[in-house]
Structure formats: structure tokens, C-alpha cells
Amino acid sequence: MSVLVYTENWDGKFKKASYELVSYATQVAEMLNTSVTAISIGKVNDDELLKLGGFGATKILKADDQHLNGLDNQAYTDIIARAAIEEGAGVIVFSHNNTGKALASRLSVRLKAAVGAGLIKLPVSLSPFIVYKKVFSGKAFAQVELKTEVKILTLMQNSFELVEADSRAEIVSFAGETGVPKTVIKDVQKQTGKILLTDAEVVVSGGRGMKSPDNWGVIEELADALGAATACSRPVSDEGWRSHDEHTGQTGKIIAPNLYIAAGISGAIQHMAGISSTKCIVAINTDSDAPVFEYADYGVVGDALKVLPALTRAVKEAKSK
Template sequence: MSVLVFIDHADGHVKKSSLEALTYGAKVAAQLGTSAEGLLLGTVTEDLAALGKYGVTKIHQAANEALNNLDTQVYAAAIAEAVTASGATVIIFSHTPTGKAVAARVSAKLKAGLVTGACALPDTSNGFVVKKGVFSGKAFANVSINTAVKIISLNPNSYMTVAGEGTAAVAPLAISAGAAKVKVTAVNKVSGDVPLTEADIVVSGGRGLKGPENWGILLDLAKVLGAATACSRPVGDAHWRPHHEHVGQTGVQVAPNLYIAVGISGAIQHLAGVNRSKIIVVINKDPEAPFFKAADYGIVGDAFEVLPKLTEAIKKMKASA
């Protein structure tokens, strides 16, 4: 019996969401009186032993470069072998594009119950019950997993990374998985930007900014905050900003610590994509904008005047901190 945490990586680095999953997995293991181990498929440039500081005692690594590309069949087969090798009874994924693709497949392969989008530690006082967001963030469901092996995929930004002391033993894992049927032919990344789903802070713009030529003031604010940028659906549809920045019901769903919405009215479809954010700031010149009802802080004012001042004020605060 142990807890196995799937470690996702890109460009040679372990993803931030996986560090959260490791911290979470270690906590689940402590709750169950067992240890947590990590599983990494592929190769990274960083020192895996150092991941021990998140509370895992061992990292299983199948250091095969072909595994740096995702094929869910190959991944699921490899994970199933690792589960057998480690005797894991709980498997943790991050609810990220990779986790979403792989966790369900592993669930069906092992016939192990899966709760996706978990936002809290499981309640193990009576069975094994996991809390997750449902109805696009408008409610939570407590879901009981009724199988011997249990799988959780954890929402990014819902569990804080805690780094302590310790190193993990790194153990090579030999897997017998077959060749990938999915052949990756191109990867297009928006370079230099903070990935939207991993960002601590998101600055988002709507039609209130009036046109793509006005985005500079929003990008300046994002830059001083180290924030990712996003937009509302009308902005994405009008191609003022790239499609992948569209946040909302049909776009990307985000849950940052801070979401700053500028010139976005706050239609229910938009709120469905952002309502898991911890703190919401709304800047809108219309005091009746529905977004204010979902906000923690707000400024009723013209974005073109407020944003440059806000950027300056944050710069000053950072300089004095």
C-alpha cells in the first residue's frame, strides 16, 4: 500500500502542478499511514532526488526519451506496471491536459474509481470521499470511490506546494509498453508567456478595452505582476487575442490566486471559467456590471486611466517591499 503521484513535465522541467500533486500525495499518504512515491515517464534535466522535499520517498523513472511525447495507451500501460511494482492503492494526477487524457484511461484499465478535478484532501474517516467542483464551479460534489485502487486528479492551484527537507531515492523503472500510435509532429508554444492554467495571477481583458491596439496597458500590468494574460469570449472570437487565451465556459477554466478582470461585464458563461479563482478584482466603468457581484475587490472606472496608475502603484509597492 502506497500513494503514487504521476509527475508531468515539459521542456525538461517538472510542472508546477505536479509539485502541488506531490505535496498533496504526501499528505494523503500521511493520512493513510503510508508513504508517497512519484512516477516520471520520460526524461528531465533537473535533479529528481530533490523532489523528496515535497514529501515523497521514492521516484520511479522510466527514462525513455520516447515517453517525452504523450501517447495515452503507452502511458496507461506504463502507469499500470508502476502501480503493480509499487503496490500503490492511491494514484494522484494533476487535472491538466495530460492528466485529463491519462487518468481516465488508467481508471478503465485498472477498474479503479476516479474523481477528477479534486479540490481538497480525501475524507478517509468513513470510506474514501473526495470533494470536486461540479456544474462549472457553481457547486461541489463529495464523491465516494468504492474500489480497492483509487485515482484522484487534483485541480491545479487548489493545493499549495509545501517544500520541506528530504531527498527521494530515484529508481529506474523498466516498462514493456509498446510503440506509440499517436505521433506528435509539431509543438507550438507561446514562448515567454506564463501558461494560463499554471499562473498564480491572471490579468484578463474584455470588450471594454475597445480594440487589440489597446492591449499594451493590460500587458504592462501583467508584466509587473508576472501574470498570464487572458480574455473574454467576444475578444477571442473577434481575434483581438489568440483563441487559447479565451477564459470561460467554453474556453479555458482557470483557478489562480488572483484574477483581475478589465472591461469584462461578467456574463455567467465567463464566470463559469473563473469562479474558482481565490481573489477576483473587477475594473469596469459600468457600476452595474454583473461581474462586481462575483468580485472581492472592484474599481468603477475607465480602464484606460486606472490600468496605467495601477501598474505604477504595483511597481512602487514591489520596489519598496
């Protein structure tokens, strides 16, 4: 029995979330007294693959057949299912991101394996196998028993620390035999050079209190100073002040940064549901009774248009020391 982890790549590269995931799989494997095999699908060079060994994977299955470059949920499930069976995997780990959710769900039915979806820490117990997650968009936590022999776990991003290991990984080519992929990708549009909201450790977010889209310069300047991504509340994206891609909240992006700075955001429950896993929240609002202060760790009562530039100056000063 082993632990299998699916490590997604982005244009042939892994990112911090990939290493968090392998670290998590390695800790689960230690609990079970077994080893970790990673499976990578698509084109990734060997140097990049070997980095997974640095977080505990001892074997890396490389399925880099040409026809697997675009995500086809059925074809990818074919491969991962076969890897799980050949490796005798008792636990299969995915990231709880769009790809991970799409594949874990299909694999669950394929293998008749229970899924613990959106986990925020290691299993609570092994026998019975109980996992831990947030429910009701962060308003409660739940312990869930997985009652099948093979288990699938999906891990929330930024909920597990990197744990470096000095295992040497062996790369094994894995045949990419699948059904014919049915997903035809006609066009791709990518933003470049921006920090992705879902990857960002620091996020600066604006709400209606910013008064006008013309005022976003002060948000962007603070974000630049912090190396942060920018976000916004739903009214701001609904008004078209900012792109929908930046909407953070229950029906928008769910994020879990270390620091979230909410400027001119009142703190509607739907907004806070999108950031409930944030480690530290700073709220800036003119209204001292705004609900956002009930969720925030640090608060400033004041006009965001004045407070943000002052904060940018203070951050630059502190960083130059």
C-alpha cells in the same frame, strides 16, 4: 500499499504544480499511513527528479526510455498501470490537467479503479473513501464516494499549498516496456518567454470594454508590472482581437490564479465559470450594475483605459518601496 503520483515534466523540468501534486500525495499517504512513490516518464535528469523528494516522495520510478518522449496515452497508461501494480498502489494521484485527465481516465478502466476527478482538497473521509470537488462549473460542491479498492485522484491546479519535507528520495529505473506508441508527433509549436495562463498566479484580463485591440498595451503593461499572464473574454477572442489561447471561461481556459483582474468584462456566467477557483477577483467596469461586481472581491467603477495605467503606476510604486 502505497500512494503513486504521476509527475509530468515539461522539457525535462518540473514546475510548481508538480510540487503541489507531490505535497498533496504526501498528505494523502500520511492519512493512510503509507509512503509516496513518484513516477516520471520521459527524459528528466536525476537532480531534477530528486527535487520531488523535497516534497515527500521517497521513491522515484524513472521511465526514460527513448520511445517515451512524446505523450502516447496508451503507452503511458501501460507504464503507470504496471507501476501501480508493482508498487501495490492503493491511491494513484494525477494533476487535473490535459495529460492527467487523459491518463487517469484510461487507467481507471485498466485497473477498474474509481476516479475522483478535479479534487480541490484532501479526502473528506477514508472509510468510506469520500472526496471533494466543484461541480456545475463552480456553482456547487460535491462529496463523491469512490467505491473500489484502488482509487485514482486528479487534483485541480493551484488548490493545494506546497508542503516541504526532508525525505531523501531513491531513484529507481523503471523498464519502459509498453505497446508500440501509436501517436506520431509531426510538428510542435511552442511559445517561449511568456508566462503561461494556466500556471500564472496573477492574471490581467480584458473584455469588450477595452474597446479595441489597439488598447491592449495598458493590459500588457500592468501584466508586466505584476509578473502576470494576460487573458481575455470570449467576445474578444471571437472578434480576433486576441488569440483563442487567451480566452478564459467555461469553454476556454479554466484557471485558478491567486489574483484575477477583469478589465472591461461584464461578467457573463460563462466567463465567471472559467475563473470560479480564483482566490481574489478585481473588477474594473464603467457600469456599476455589471454582473462582474457580484463575483468580485474588489471593484472599481471607471474606464479601464484610465484605471489600468493608474493601477500600473501604483503597483510599480508599491513594489519599489
